[in-house]
Amino acid sequence: MSKKYASRTILAFLIGLLMIPSVSASAATDQINDEFANSDLLYSSTAGWTFDGSNPAYFSGDSTRMVRTSTATESIVYHLSDIQSYAVRVHYFIGATAEIKFYGSGDAAEWTEISSVHDQATAVSNGWYKTTYSPAAAIPAGIHYLKIEVSGDTSEWALQLGAAAITKQPDANEPDSMTDSADDWSRSYSHSSNMVIDMSNPEYFNGDQSRFTRSSTAAGEVVYFMESLSQFKAKVYLFGEADVDKVKFYSSADGTSWGLAGTSRSNPQPTLYGWNLMEYRSASSLPSGTKYLKVEFTDSTDGWATQLGEITLSTDSEVVNPDSEIQSLAINSAALGKEMRLNVYLPPGYSANQSYPTLYLFHGFQGNENGWINGLQVRETADALLSQGLISPMIIISPQMDNSFGINSAAEYSLENPSDPVNSLYNGRYEDYIFQDLIPYIDSHYSTIATKESRYVGGLSMGGFIALHSAFTHPDMISKVGGTSAAVVINDGSLTQQQYSWLYPDEATRLARDPLALAQSQDLAGMKVYLDCGSSDSYHFYRGNEQLAQILDQRGISNEYHLYPGGHTYEYWLSNVRALLLFFGGSST
Incomplete structure (x- = not known):
């Protein structure tokens, strides 16, 4: 994609520009996962931001991103008690010179810069690259606010925020866990653009009111982020001839390099009208340093024939199953x-x-x-x-x-x-x-x-x-x-x-x-x-x-x-x- 074409795309989108007010947003108490579909998860922001939903194929499937409306310095702020870590996926166009910085605060008044590192940038498509920023060292205790600041560059569209995950310090006496009921995207770190929420016919799915599924037969994925991730278990519903081997789980330390995670799965449990429930779980503790889990559907029979119900992630390295x-x-x-x-x-x-x-x-x-x-x-x-x-x-x-x-x-x-x-x-x-x-x-x-x-x-x-x-x-x-x-x-x-x-x-x-x-x-x-x-x-x-x-x-x-x-x-x-x-x-x- 040429810069000229990219500029026209962004300018066309900016016709409907919305100024983002400073707002207080409710979020999960243990973690914030923001896919930048709107400003609901932000604590506050400066005014010069908008949301771009164009050309998701250029952005690894990130269907919406947060973009500045000019090259002026802009920032967004998240609020979460006792912040432990963050992972922010950033997309930039070749030659971009914008600078991104991170700051922490205990009261949202006095800010201290947090040194960050990013992984090896990966080429995506048409001149766009992606990388993920995370803290370079442990975040000091008492940090309850995280500010992300973007400044500089000759084109405001050349750097875009793709996804952000912010986690809190876990209780030292208890393993941390997170359960996603698949009723919205607030718990996921990111998902491919063809993943949708299905709330139809819960009686077919053991009463599960909502599930993640695909709107097409193209491969679909949902990604989760958790510090020190060790175990997972997931309910997956398959219809008819849907292939159980086309449901795969991958783990990663950086969200870029992925390894296939060994899984165990239950025997199919018939529900209604050709649907079967299978429970997948990690075969053993995930590799040390794992922070990301990707659930991938690749069955090409019918997109809707594979659906992800409730999924639980945990830092507990010891999970005992009373059954074989x-x-x-x-x-x-x-x-x-x-x-x-x-x-x-x-x-x-x-x-x-x-x-x-x-x-x-x-x-x-x-x-x-x-x-x-x-x-x-x-x-x-x-x-x-x-x-x-x-x-x-x-x-x-x-x-x-x-x-x-x-x-x-x-x-x-x-x-x-x-x-x-x-x-x-x-x-x-x-x-x-x-x-x-x-x-x-x-x-x-x-x-x-x-x-x-x-x-x-x-x-x-x-x-x-x-x-x-x-x-x-x-x-x-x-x-x-x-x-x-x-x-x-x-x-x-x-x-x-x-x-x-x-x-x-x-x-x-x-x-x-x-x-x-x-x-x-x-x-x-x-x-x-x-x-x-x-x-x-x-x-x-x-x-x-x-x-x-x-x-x-x-x-x-x-x-x-x-x-x-x-x-x-x-x-x-x-x-x-x-x-x-x-x-x-x-x-x-």
Whole structure:
């Protein structure tokens, strides 16, 4: 956008200029969030201001901004008891020379300048940049008024105030929290221009009178600001086929660089007429220094089909959930060079003040990270066994493993048959992913007992192979391993010749990968092994499992092998989840 065009735009808007009187504004007692739609949140201001709503695309979606009507020095004042901090987003046109300063006062009469810093300016569009100002150091006690002063420049429109958040000193004895009921924008720091407030049909939404939603299918977002932000929980309503994975939460220390926040979410709770309520919450404490939370909707089905109800933010780093939780998240794998999804089961009453054993459950060929959780009802079974006192609390992780067999098959990630990802074998450093990415992430983000004695692996079919291979190649990391219908492969046609040759391209590789060979060559002293298989298994995996049990017996390695009626089927695996969890978590083991 040229300066000439920008000048015409601003001048056209200024035809309807409103002089802002000095007023006292009511605001939330713990925080002020001003998106500069009007002067309601200001304590006072000088007269030379107006509000500009033109070209929001040039201003990162800030649909309204506060602008001077001339290059004269102008100021605005906020009132909040015991101000702790502020974050003010500023937009400026390339070459702008306006100066912005901040002042604090205890009585709105005597002012002291507050030294401020701003983050790295980010180019937005057509010559416009944005940056956020915040205090350079702690604000002294007793500051109840904040003044923002803008002066200078050759064009009054070249610097615009986009959003402001002012927070107060929290009670030293209580964690700070803030709840937004989505009935206005006073609690949010900013929102995209396509986000609107929907107050229709509250009976469809468990009586929630208002929600934030989109007016279009373009991505929409709401941003919140809170000093020392640590936890959040949110009610999200989804209609029909709206994608739960298109609701994402991001955290940031500066409002510019964002990281995906791991979340847990409840199972869908039907309300009325096709709507479902899901409760999202932070999977663990947000990174230290977090001040911003962004809620983003990207589902392209219908803008209105995803709605944000009540959301609560808190500085409390310890939030105990009396129920078990399933947390769905994704982590970046350095070994594979891509994002990998996983589900984490946290037992009822999970607390960072207690440490827990970990159990990694691997899915089968063509499966995914949801198989154990959604299909095989691990959560329900674990909850029942815990309530009966039959197992000890543990964290259960169900990761995405693709059709990889959990081995280091190639230096780089690739698919053998990219045109058929469901059936293709997956190449890559999947063993390294488990031990260099996955396990360190879990141990650093959850309250685990990070020792061999309290780390277990299990799986079904291909996942059983992954578990056995992982345990037998890393006996210093794992103490218990279990497999149901584990793919202990002998060259009897149970795999296609292509699959077998990929898994064991030569004898040396077979000796390094095959659980049967590893059981003979590795030092497995102290390890405990569980195996079960269906007597009608269509892949005849009972043959390899029986051979493995015999080798373990001969070497004096603790193991149990069960041949049960059943096939290589969902029904068979579901019937044995209880026994598998008892092996890992039972007090007698």
